[in-house]
Amino acid sequence: MRAVSKKLKFKLGRLALALALTAIFVASLTPRAQAEVKPAYALLNCRIVAAPGQTIEKGKIIVRDGLIEAVGPAEKIPVPPDAEVIEASGLTAYPGLISAHTNLFLDVKEQDQPQNPEDYFSSFLQPSEPQEYPDLLVLKGLKPKLTTVQAYHRAGITTVVVAPNRGIFQGQSVVLNLNGENLNPMVIKQPWALHLNFTTERGVYPSSLMGTVAFIRQKFYDTQHYAQHWKKYLASPAGLKRPEYDPFLEALVPFVVDKKPVVFQCNNQEDIKRALKIIKEFQLNGILTGANEAWRVIEVIKQARLPLLVSLDFRAPATSLFAQQGEAARKKAESELYPANAAALQKENISFALTSFGLTDSSFLKNVQLAIKSGLSPETALRALTVEPARILGLEKQLGTIEKGKIANLILTRGPLFEDKTKVVKVLVDGILFNYEEKGQ
Amino acid sequence: MNVRKINLIKINFLILTLLVFLGSAVPLLQAGGNLLIKNAHLLTVTKGELKGDVLIQNGLIKQIGENLTAPAGTRVIEANGRYLIPGIIDTHTHIALSGTNEGTEAITPEVNMADVINPDDTSIFTALTGGVTMVHTMHGSANPIGGVNVVLKLKWGKPSEELIVKEAYPTLKFALGENVKQSNRILLPGRPQRYPATRMGANAIIRRELLRAKEYLAEWERYEKLSRAKNPPANLLPPRKDLRLEVLADLLRGKLLARCHAYVATEMIEFLNLAKEFNFKIGAFEHAWEAYKITDELLAAGVGISVFIDSWAYKMEAAEGIAYNAAYCTKRGLLVSINSDSGERIRRLFNEAGKAVKYGLTPDEALKLITINAAKQLGVDKYVGSIEVGKQADLALFTEHPMSAYTRCDMTIIEGEVYFDRDEIIKEREAAAAKKGGN
Numbered sequence: 088m089r090a091v092s093k094k095l096k097f098k099l100g101r102l103a104l105a106l107a108l109t110a111i112f113v114a115s116l117t118p119r120a121q122a123e124v125k126p127a128y129a130l131l132n133c134r135i136v137a138a139p140g141q142t143i144e145k146g147k148i149i150v151r152d153g154l155i156e157a158v159g160p161a162e163k164i165p166v167p168p169d170a171e172v173i174e175a176s177g178l179t180a181y182p183g184l185i186s187a188h189t190n191l192f193l194d195v196k197e198q199d200q201p202q203n204p205e206d207y208f209s210s211f212l213q214p215s216e217p218q219e220y221p222d223l224l225v226l227k228g229l230k231p232k233l234t235t236v237q238a239y240h241r242a243g244i245t246t247v248v249v250a251p252n253r254g255i256f257q258g259q260s261v262v263l264n265l266n267g268e269n270l271n272p273m274v275i276k277q278p279w280a281l282h283l284n285f286t287t288e289r290g291v292y293p294s295s296l297m298g299t300v301a302f303i304r305q306k307f308y309d310t311q312h313y314a315q316h317w318k319k320y321l322a323s324p325a326g327l328k329r330p331e332y333d334p335f336l337e338a339l340v341p342f343v344v345d346k347k348p349v350v351f352q353c354n355n356q357e358d359i360k361r362a363l364k365i366i367k368e369f370q371l372n373g374i375l376t377g378a379n380e381a382w383r384v385i386e387v388i389k390q391a392r393l394p395l396l397v398s399l400d401f402r403a404p405a406t407s408l409f410a411q412q413g414e415a416a417r418k419k420a421e422s423e424l425y426p427a428n429a430a431a432l433q434k435e436n437i438s439f440a441l442t443s444f445g446l447t448d449s450s451f452l453k454n455v456q457l458a459i460k461s462g463l464s465p466e467t468a469l470r471a472l473t474v475e476p477a478r479i480l481g482l483e484k485q486l487g488t489i490e491k492g493k494i495a496n497l498i499l500t501r502g503p504l505f506e507d508k509t510k511v512v513k514v515l516v517d518g519i520l521f522n523y524e525e526k527g528q
Numbered sequence: 529m530n531v532r533k534i535n536l537i538k539i540n541f542l543i544l545t546l547l548v549f550l551g552s553a554v555p556l557l558q559a560g561g562n563l564l565i566k567n568a569h570l571l572t573v574t575k576g577e578l579k580g581d582v583l584i585q586n587g588l589i590k591q592i593g594e595n596l597t598a599p600a601g602t603r604v605i606e607a608n609g610r611y612l613i614p615g616i617i618d619t620h621t622h623i624a625l626s627g628t629n630e631g632t633e634a635i636t637p638e639v640n641m642a643d644v645i646n647p648d649d650t651s652i653f654t655a656l657t658g659g660v661t662m663v664h665t666m667h668g669s670a671n672p673i674g675g676v677n678v679v680l681k682l683k684w685g686k687p688s689e690e691l692i693v694k695e696a697y698p699t700l701k702f703a704l705g706e707n708v709k710q711s712n713r714i715l716l717p718g719r720p721q722r723y724p725a726t727r728m729g730a731n732a733i734i735r736r737e738l739l740r741a742k743e744y745l746a747e748w749e750r751y752e753k754l755s756r757a758k759n760p761p762a763n764l765l766p767p768r769k770d771l772r773l774e775v776l777a778d779l780l781r782g783k784l785l786a787r788c789h790a791y792v793a794t795e796m797i798e799f800l801n802l803a804k805e806f807n808f809k810i811g812a813f814e815h816a817w818e819a820y821k822i823t824d825e826l827l828a829a830g831v832g833i834s835v836f837i838d839s840w841a842y843k844m845e846a847a848e849g850i851a852y853n854a855a856y857c858t859k860r861g862l863l864v865s866i867n868s869d870s871g872e873r874i875r876r877l878f879n880e881a882g883k884a885v886k887y888g889l890t891p892d893e894a895l896k897l898i899t900i901n902a903a904k905q906l907g908v909d910k911y912v913g914s915i916e917v918g919k920q921a922d923l924a925l926f927t928e929h930p931m932s933a934y935t936r937c938d939m940t941i942i943e944g945e946v947y948f949d950r951d952e953i954i955k956e957r958e959a960a961a962a963k964k965g966g967n
Contacts, residue, residue, distance in 0.1 A: 292632040294630060294632045295627035295628075295639065295644075298627075301630075301643075305638065305770075308769045312766070312768050315765065327765075357645065357647075408650070411648065411650050
């Protein structure tokens with residue numbers, strides 16, 4: 088029986104080889120990336136950056152069934168007989184990058200915010216229904232597209248948080264592995280967090296920022312009261328009136344009472360302070376996202392010691408001084424001051440994750456490079472896109488480094504990551520191989 | 529207003545550019561709160577007119593006199609006989625905020641302007657150029673009950689929390705008349721008129737909300753009494769915490785002062801009656817164009833006014849406003865301040881006060897309208913509003929008497945730090961222009 092299986096394996100191996108050769112041949116003919124699924128891969132002779140600051144010059148990675156089976160110096164790791172061999176000399180393997188805040192696959196039009204919220208006539212053109220979605224599970228509305236997935240792969244990103252993007256209480260996000268376009272197998276954590284934004288309603292309460300702050304606080308107080316009432320009622324209902332079911336508050340209970348993560352979108356330096364005040368008032372498991380003006384309130388950030396998802400969007404917020412002084416001043420700030428945000432955090436030893444929030448796949452890479460030019464070390468940049476987001480997402484056991492037993496999310500680049508001419512040529516997500524090698528390479 | 533503001537921003541464009549890119553976010557010319565101002569013509573406001581020096585240490589006025597000396601290293605400012613006055617205080621503006629009105633609902637005391645301070649608002653700098661050092665920046669007048677206001681020092685370049693004057697009275701904005709009844713709004717089809725649409729409605733809705741706040745207070749008192757009892761009921765639940773009513777309850781508890789936007793005499797009288805009925809305090813009436821008709825009532829209630837000087841008749845309810853209002857009410861003994869209500873007029877608030885001289889006040893009395901009187905209305909006269917030993921060194925240096933039409937502010941100081949220096953700014957502007965290629 089053993090002999091038979093060996094023979095079968097040999098035959099299958101030959102078949103696999105033939106198929107692989109065909110696939111490579113096809114791939115070389117078509118510029119479009121090909122996704123393949125194989126039980127096992129052996130990546131040979133590549134430089135491996137297993138974690139920020141941890142490099143193996145000539146290493147080997149064995150991937151099986153979506154996980155990393157082995158990683159180490161080339162001579163120490165045997166190649167399993169059934170693994171498809173990928174010769175990767177000249178390439179560097181990095182852990183797949185994680186962008187912990189995106190709006191990927193959201194089938195919604197860009198929200199057209201009023202230029203001036205107090206504009207008299209625009210208030211009449213606004214919807215009068217509140218746009219609040221605390222119970223929205225963003226997963227339910229997602230339509231993954233392979234072309235988007237591939238574009239993110241080319242930027243090195245293999246894992247994303249998809250967050251909802253409408254209203255003040257925006258809804259609940261999901262962590263996805265970009266392994267294809269079939270939604271359910273992509274899910275890593277569902278739901279991850281509740282997302283809030285310091286925006287306003289239009290035409291209905293709250294239509295001003297101060298109203299928004301009061302609205303958020305009132306909802307959190309109401310949730311505490313609601314949860315307390317239900318708890319009492321369930322413990323001893325005799326003599327206590329049944330609380331009225333409220334879907335809005337019901338959705339908030341896990342976040343306000345059970346302390347699941349709440350992500351506050353901070354569009355400017357003052358939003359950071361507003362978020363911190365609310366997080367403190369309700370003792371939330373708070374996370375700040377956006378925060379491209381963190382450099383302006385660095386002491387506040389330092390003292391807060393909260394998880395930070397820093398966007399690489401360098402556009403000056405409309406409230407800022409830099410946006411009030413005309414085009415030239417704004418552009419100067421956006422090319423010199425805002426890109427140094429991450430470097431300022433690094434200088435103060437504040438840990439943070441970087442995200443592509445507000446950016447496209449191509450502007451993301453460009454902006455990582457600009458952040459590095461502005462003083463961010465490439466190693467910190469890598470950490471902020473791997474280990475840090477994995478930790479903030481509570482996925483440090485599954486993601487963030489190339490380690491035995493972790494999810495096989497790898498990117499293989501020609502040249503050092505984050506450099507101008509460097510290209511991502513192969514990507515593995517959940518052990519699924521995507522080839523991006525272009526013709527002639 | 530916006531157009532004017534934009535023009536002004538343009539004027540200050542170069543200055544600001546320089547400030548931002550040379551010194552990131554630090555105020556210019558910091559002297560660490562220690563200064564010696566020599567040979568000034570001092571208008572102390574409370575202690576008469578003097579010629580001499582002012583020594584400032586750690587942000588406070590340490591000494592006033594002649595031939596003062598300062599510890600080594602102290603920056604010395606030569607006033608050369610220019611006029612040094614207390615920093616100007618504007619008791620009614622909406623600058624340095626992200627948003628003015630929560631106009632969707634009529635009753636919104638739960639909103640707090642301290643939550644939306646924008647220290648990047650260039651109006652702060654504009655105000656400094658006119659010698660203004662402190663503002664009472666308020667919710668707008670769209671609602672019968674607006675929001676909680678905040679008093680700021682105009683420490684341009686400092687973080688928002690450092691601007692807040694914690695010692696000032698906490699105040700709550702009320703409004704009456706045309707703005708709250710939305711008489712100047714065009715109603716589009718399908719849009720209902722918001723309640724209240726009349727002056728009687730405005731009075732009634734405020735009364736209704738205050739009655740609710742009273743009930744709310746009573747509900748909490750009942751709960752607290754029960755929870756303190758030896759055998760509290762098994763299923764005792766605290767009442768819902770209602771931020772809207774919490775603020776009104778604080779008004780009823782005397783923790784907040786009402787600041788009420790009102791134009792006509794009758795509605796002011798009605799509001800005085802409400803205050804009597806519910807036993808809350810009124811900090812001042814805002815605009816109060818017809819205050820001159822009811823000075824006896826205002827005096828009896830001990831309520832002052834914060835007004836414009838002479839821009840009457842710009843709408844129906846201002847038709848019976850008179851330019852003598854501020855001067856007459858001052859002479860009758862009311863506590864009067866002049867406000868800007870504008871991010872532009874704020875830079876020439878001294879001109880506005882100066883006009884009161886035409887309407888019957890002495891220059892000294894007129895200067896009080898934007899200094900000590902304003903400080904009293906905001907509850908900060910212990911700290912600012914006059915040049916006195918021990919007070920905070922919030923000062924402005926003028927070329928001529930500040931009530932003269934020919935005067936100009938040269939320097940503005942807050943707690944001994946220079947936040948505006950005209951000479952420096954002109955130099956920097958010239959340097960920037962030269963660098964650009966002499967445009």
